[in-house]
Every structure is written in structure tokens, then in C-alpha cells.
Amino acid sequence: MDSMDTKEIIEQYGTKSQADLMYEAQLRAKWKFRTNVVISWVAMLIFLLFLFSGINGSFGGFSIKTIHLDFQFIRENLAFVAGGIAQTILISFLSIGLAIILALLTALGRISNIPPIYAICTFYVSLIRGTPLYLQIFFFFLALPQLGIVLPGLWAGVLALGLNYGAYMSEIFRAGLSSVSKGQREAALAIGMTSAQMMGRIVVPQALRFAIPPIGNEFIAMLKDSALVSATGFVHELMWRSTKVGRASFRNLEALVMAAIFYWAMTLIFSTVQGQMETRMSKGDR
Amino acid sequence: MASIIRISNLDKFFGRLQVLKQISLEVEPKEVVCLIGRSGSGKSTLLRCINFLEEPSGGIIEVDGLQVKAGGKGKQHRQLVHEVRLKTGMVFQEFNLFPHMSVVENVMEGPVTVKKMDRGKAVKIAEMNLERVGMSEKRDEYPNRLSGGQKQRIAIARALAMEPKVMLFDEPTSALDPELIGEVLAVMKKLAEDGTTMLVVTHEMGFARDVSDRVLVLSEGVLVEEGDPEQIFNNPKDRRTQALIERYRMDRQSPNPN
Numbered sequence: 001m002d003s004m005d006t007k008e009i010i011e012q013y014g015t016k017s018q019a020d021l022m023y024e025a026q027l028r029a030k031w032k033f034r035t036n037v038v039i040s041w042v043a044m045l046i047f048l049l050f051l052f053s054g055i056n057g058s059f060g061g062f063s064i065k066t067i068h069l070d071f072q073f074i075r076e077n078l079a080f081v082a083g084g085i086a087q088t089i090l091i092s093f094l095s096i097g098l099a100i101i102l103a104l105l106t107a108l109g110r111i112s113n114i115p116p117i118y119a120i121c122t123f124y125v126s127l128i129r130g131t132p133l134y135l136q137i138f139f140f141f142l143a144l145p146q147l148g149i150v151l152p153g154l155w156a157g158v159l160a161l162g163l164n165y166g167a168y169m170s171e172i173f174r175a176g177l178s179s180v181s182k183g184q185r186e187a188a189l190a191i192g193m194t195s196a197q198m199m200g201r202i203v204v205p206q207a208l209r210f211a212i213p214p215i216g217n218e219f220i221a222m223l224k225d226s227a228l229v230s231a232t233g234f235v236h237e238l239m240w241r242s243t244k245v246g247r248a249s250f251r252n253l254e255a256l257v258m259a260a261i262f263y264w265a266m267t268l269i270f271s272t273v274q275g276q277m278e279t280r281m282s283k284g285d286r
Numbered sequence: 287m288a289s290i291i292r293i294s295n296l297d298k299f300f301g302r303l304q305v306l307k308q309i310s311l312e313v314e315p316k317e318v319v320c321l322i323g324r325s326g327s328g329k330s331t332l333l334r335c336i337n338f339l340e341e342p343s344g345g346i347i348e349v350d351g352l353q354v355k356a357g358g359k360g361k362q363h364r365q366l367v368h369e370v371r372l373k374t375g376m377v378f379q380e381f382n383l384f385p386h387m388s389v390v391e392n393v394m395e396g397p398v399t400v401k402k403m404d405r406g407k408a409v410k411i412a413e414m415n416l417e418r419v420g421m422s423e424k425r426d427e428y429p430n431r432l433s434g435g436q437k438q439r440i441a442i443a444r445a446l447a448m449e450p451k452v453m454l455f456d457e458p459t460s461a462l463d464p465e466l467i468g469e470v471l472a473v474m475k476k477l478a479e480d481g482t483t484m485l486v487v488t489h490e491m492g493f494a495r496d497v498s499d500r501v502l503v504l505s506e507g508v509l510v511e512e513g514d515p516e517q518i519f520n521n522p523k524d525r526r527t528q529a530l531i532e533r534y535r536m537d538r539q540s541p542n543p544n
């Protein structure tokens with residue numbers, strides 16, 4: 001190609017290659033999509049705010065009546081309801097901690113070849129998955145005292161949630177354990193490790209790493225399921241506080257809207273954290 | 287001197303299929319023995335029976351004076367197997383490095399966890415063995431950032447760190463890209479020259495011919511021939527060995543090495 005041609009091409013298309021142009025077009029399409037999503041989200045938020053704006057009147061022949069919220073009530077009770085956030089987070093952390101331990105033990109038990117251990121683990125999973133979480137929570141708060149066992153409110157809640165999530169999460173750890181290849185086990189045995197050392201040093205650490213992103217998801221689900229504990233009236237977390245003030249002054253709408261905003265905000269924050277953790281893990285140095 | 291490995295009448299069944307038939311062999315101290323044979327001839331299984339990654343069905347395995355009968359059960363048997371594993375170092379086809387540990391941690395893992403050595407001393411041993419395989423520079427890397435050849439050299443260092451009496455190699459270059467095979471074979475050759483006792487299952491006929499002291503030929507679970515490399519490669523007696531060597535020569539002459 002002679003110099004004249006090259007000059008013409010540059011004038012017409014710039015100095016970018018075909019690949020650059022295609023890449024830029026892709027970026028533009030992606031950006032456009034994202035912008036549209038954000039705009040739609042904002043529109044829906046505005047609509048939601050409008051719905052709760054309390055506007056009441058007629059505009060050019062249309063009469064509009066939106067939901068009226070008692071902001072006086074919200075201001076007065078905001079601090080009390082928000083005070084439940086710490087309890088909600090605490091109970092979720094403690095419960096997920098218990099659930100992780102139970103889930104790991106159960107997953108290990110389910111790959112065991114000792115019949116009683118295998119039986120105990122499958123029995124536990126079957127029992128918990130076969131009954132409602134709501135029932136299990138009441139069992140620890142209301143049924144146990146009948147047998148003379150009275151647990152402090154928080155611990156009864158943690159026990160119920162932890163046992164329940166442990167059963168479901170054992171599946172995560174089972175997948176994690178089976179993600180560790182047979183070669184890893186053989187390499188550990190070949191350098192002289194005992195079975196216990198092999199599990200503790202090689203298999204379980206790799207299974208845990210595999211399980212971290214799904215555990216994050218479970219924690220976020222737990223944040224919301226912890227609201228069920230409020231039904232018993234012994235744990236003063238977010239949901240309990242909101243229903244208490246709502247019922248007392250017949251302002252349930254305002255009270256529940258407050259709680260919903262707090263739950264939603266917590267979920268958004270922890271989802272972001274979890275998402276970042278996931279990207280970091282998938283890059284995976286370790 | 288007493289043999290490091292002595293196998294007597296080893297049988298191995300997978301269900302009804304007999305993959306090893308009455309195998310008997312010995313490996314002397316400082317000897318390099320190569321085990322060759324077609325795929326499916328049972329050579330990997332034979333190697334894996336020595337450190338009981340496969341439980342032999344019959345026969346006796348003796349490693350450095352420690353005798354273990356096949357088919358044993360219970361605590362005493364497990365203890366014997368454990369001791370055999372301490373006396374043998376194993377290198378796998380697929381490397382099997384621990385991905386959640388850095389290179390130096392991989393090599394230290396045996397001494398620290400199994401031998402309960404203190405970390406300072408284990409680090410020194412790990413560094414020394416990484417030096418031996420030429421991987422000192424990658425000390426703090428994680429395995430998934432390394433090439434297959436580098437991984438395999440580290441796997442060799444990991445096995446050496448336990449100071450085994452004999453090194454078992456299970457097709458150490460079969461999972462490698464052709465251009466990476468050389469660096470691993472060079473390390474193994476150096477070990478051989480340093481007087482390491484080695485039993486090597488391999489398809490690398492060049493290595494078997496040039497480095498080993500003795501070559502064993504396995505075919506369909508039977509040891510069909512045994513001799514020094516000179517004799518096996520230039521004057522094979524058994525017709526199955528002849529076929530194996532013939533095919534190797536044909537492959538070498540063909541333009542496509544694969």
C-alpha cells in the first residue's frame with residue numbers, strides 16, 4: 001500500500017486498528033446498558049418515594065392521593081428501631097459461626113465410613129430440613145422451658161438459627177470437600193501424613209476456601225431470617241423493635257417501612273463486601 | 287548391602303481383573319531402576335503398591351528392612367504403612383502440589399507436620415532442597431503461577447525434604463509439554479548422579495537408556511525382562527520387549543514426536 005492510501009485511511013478512520021474500534025464499540029454498548037439500568041433504578045426509587053410522599057390534591061383535573069407517612073412518629077422512634085441493628089448483626093454473626101462449625105462437621109461425617117457417624121449426620125440434616133425454621137425457633141424458646149431448660153433469649157435464637165443453617169450449609173462444605181482432588185490426598189499420605197493430618201492441613205483448608213463465597217450468601221440470608229426470632233419476643237432485634245413501636249401507636253406502616261429500609265441497606269452493604277471477596281478469591285493466588 | 291526395596295510375589299487385583307501377577311524385584315542402594323512398559327501394563331500400580339497408595343492383594347513389600355505383608359488390617363498394619371511412607375518419597379504424574387501453600391511451605395509441610403520439626407530448621411531444609419532442583423527463586427510463589435516443569439521440580443524437592451531412602455517416580459514427565467520435559471529429567475539425572483536410590487516409571491526411553499542402572503520391562507502385569515539398559519535397548523530377548531523397543535525407535539524416526 002503506498003503512502004497516499006495510508007494517509008487517506010488515517011484521515012477517514014484515525015490511527016486505531018479494527019480490534020481497537022471493536023473493543024471500544026463493546027465498551028460503549030456495555031456502558032449504555034449500565035446507564036439504562038441505573039436510570040431505571042432511580043426512576044423506580046423516585047416512583048416509590050412519590051408513592052409514600054403523602055401528596056394529596058388535584059392537578060389539572062386529576063386527583064392524586066398517595067400514601068401518607070407519619071414522619072413525626074418516624075423521627076421519635078428512629079433511634080429505638082435502629083438500636084436493633086446491632087442485635088440483628090450480632091445474632092447473625094453468632095449463628096453463622098455456629099452454622100459453619102456444624103456444617104463442616106456434618107460434611108465430614110457424611111464422607112465418613114463409620115456407620116453411626118454417617119447416620120447421625122444424615123439424621124440431623126433430614127430432621128432440620130424436614131421441619132419449618134419458624135417451628136424450630138419456637139421449639140427452643142417455648143418447648144424447651146417445658147422440659148426445664150430455659151436458655152437466655154439470644155442464645156436460644158442463635159442455637160435455632162445455627163442448627164438450621166448448619167444443616168443446609170453442610171451441602172456447601174460437601175461440595176467443597178469433593179472439590180479437593182484425590183491427588184491432593186495421595187500427596188499428603190505419600191509424605192507420611194496421617195488421615196487426620198491430611199484432612200486438617202490439606203483437604204479442609206482447600207474446602208473452606210471453596211466455601212467462602214457461598215458462606216457470604218448464607219450470611220446475607222441469615223440477616224433477614226433472624227427477623228423470625230422476634231416472634232418469640234425475647235430478642236430485641238430490628239424486627240421486634242419495629243413491630244413493638246408500630247403496634248403500640250397503630251403506626252405499623254411507618255414502623256415496617258423503617259425496618260425494611262434498614263434490612264435492605266444492610267443487605268446492599270454486605271452484598272457489596274461479599275461480591276468483592278468473591279472477585280478476590282476467583283483471581284486466586286491462594 | 288541389603289536391598290532398599292524387595293518385593294516378593296506381589297499380586298494386585300482390581301475386582302476380578304489381575305493387574306499384577308507374582309511380581310518380584312529388588313532395588314539396591316544408590317541404584318536407579320527404570321520400569322518401562324506400555325500404558326496399562328501395570329507399572330504405575332506396581333509403584334503405588336510400594337507405598338500402599340494401592341493396597342496390594344498378595345505378596346510381601348520390604349522397604350529398607352521393614353517388611354509389610356499384603357492384606358494386613360488394623361492399627362499395626364497402618365503403623366507399618368506409615369513407616370514405609372516415611373522411607374519413600376513419591377513424585378506424581380500430576381505434581382499434586384498443595385495450591386493453598388507457597389512453594390517453600392509446600393516443601394516444609396512434610397518436615398513440620400509429619401516430623402514435627404521446628405519451622406526454622408524446616409525452612410533451611412526446604413531452601414536447601416529447592417536449591418537442589420533449581421527453584422530457589424520461586425520460593426514465595428504459589429503453585430498456580432508456575433509452569434508444569436517448575437511444579438514438578440518443586441514436587442521433587444517436597445519429596446526429598448523428607449529424606450527418604452528411595453524416591454519413587456510415577457511418570458514424572460507424562461503431564462508436561464514437550465519443551466518442559468528436559469528440565470525435569472535434568473534434575474532427576476542430577477539426583478541419580480548424587481547417589482539417590484530411584485525407582486522410575488517412565489515412557490522416556492532416552493532417560494531409561496542413559497541414566498538407569500537397570501531396566502525392568504512390564505507387560506500385562508508380568509515382569510517379562512530385566513537387564514542393564516545396554517542389553518535391553520540393543521539386544522532385547524523377550525519378544526514383548528522387542529516390540530516395545532521397536533516402537534520407540536519408530537517414534538523417534540517419525541517427524542512428529544507425538
